[in-house]
Amino acid sequence: MARTNPARRQTLLDASIEVLAREGARGLTFRAVDQEAGVPAGTASNYFPNRDALLVQIGNRYYERLIPSDETMAKSRGPLTRATMTELMTELVERISRFRTGYLALLELRLEATRRPELQTLLTERVHADLDFNIANYRDSGLPGGEDTVVLLYLALNWLILDKLTLPGIFDDQRSAELVRTLVERAIPAD
Known part of the structure; x- marks a missing residue:
């Protein structure tokens, strides 16, 4: 069958x-x-x-297709520093950017979710789970800052990815990497 x-x-x-x-x-x-x-x-x-x-x-x-590699997951569970966070956030932007059609499809799904409760529930649960996982990981890292640091990075990086994939002439890869570094440095207070 x-x-x-x-x-x-x-x-x-x-x-x-x-x-x-x-x-x-x-x-x-x-x-x-x-x-x-x-x-x-x-x-x-x-x-x-x-x-x-x-x-x-x-x-x-x-979401299945965007699961980070074992190497990336090991870095996220190891000792975190601002440099490690910059590396992880850069990898995230690159991983999502490589799956351009997936991200564009997700944007379509988010629009459809405003009209389809079951889809909205799925996406809401998934984003909450991701945020909760990242917040717990961050809290365990001992880095300064807290939940708001993770949420700010989530919001800022999502918009950076959106611009990168829908209006690629705004930020090239080098500028995107610089922006990720700046975001991490500003979101995570100095030790």
């Missing part, structure tokens, strides 16, 4: 991310997903009962 093939499901979700990023929410149809995935017509509808279910699963898949 098609619905039990996890590789095909991931292929369909990855294709959905591409369609959503390129065509927007209105262009996300089962037919468009099937075409993007290169599968027979009707395949996506065998895996997802409706468009709302597909949107929710796209949100889950986006």
